[in-house]
Amino acid sequence: MKKVQLRIWRQRSQNDAGKFSEHNVDYEDDMSLLEVLDILAESLIKKGEEPFVYDFDCREGICGSCGLVINGVPHGPLKGTTTCQLHMRHFNGIASITLEPWRAAAFPLIRDLVVDRSAYDKIMSAGGYISVDTGGTPDANCLPISKTHADKAFDYAACIGCGACVAACKNSAAHLFVGAKLAQYAVLPQGQPERLRRVIAMTEKMDELGFGTCSNEGECEAVCPKEIKTEVIAMMNRDYIKAMLFGA
Ligand code: FES
Structure with a gap:
């Protein structure tokens, strides 16, 4: 011992x-x-x-x-x-x-060591459902999705919503979490109909709940147990600008 x-x-x-x-x-x-x-x-x-x-x-x-x-x-x-x-x-x-x-x-x-992370649930809920009916497994398997995109979606969906990214960030930003949750749909055809509406809804909810803004320090990526990359934040920001310019 x-x-x-x-x-x-x-x-x-x-x-x-x-x-x-x-x-x-x-x-x-x-x-x-x-x-x-x-x-x-x-x-x-x-x-x-x-x-x-x-x-x-x-x-x-x-x-x-x-x-x-x-x-x-x-x-x-x-x-x-x-x-x-x-x-x-x-x-x-x-x-x-x-x-x-x-x-x-x-x-x-x-x-003591326990915090309330229900803010994450509220952000997910603001994102809403996808409207595409994928049908059963054989139907879903008929959708042409490249291996690259399927792998990317799987990587982003690996986010377990633990909150480490927020805890590591000096601004308490939730961008890595929100970016991952948006990106897991954004790279798939089923995620396209609500893609721009979803980015507006989730980022607005994130701001409303008191999370900070991202200043590109990368601390979130360094501590993420699922090794989600900050590329999801870049994707989220690009989609947000598109939604602002062209409407959601
Ligand atoms: S107890 Fe479930 S991720 Fe650690």
């Missing part, structure tokens, strides 16, 4: 002043970070102390609910990896790990 100090952000609500609590815990390299948190939380409960609140669901890098700022970096030290897929061996025997929630006005804190 090895030892590490965990510094965990504790804050009862958005309006309370928060502070770090420090805990020395034992671990093995093959344990995931979340397993170490599980053991710590359980030991606090057994001692009659209040456990800290943290979020997760799939623990497979799919659902996007586990995001933490780990030693100052959203999702921690391993590129292209969610918090739940981090193992203690990835910290190389570091003495202390500091865990904080996403910090962005559009993601209000619920408690």
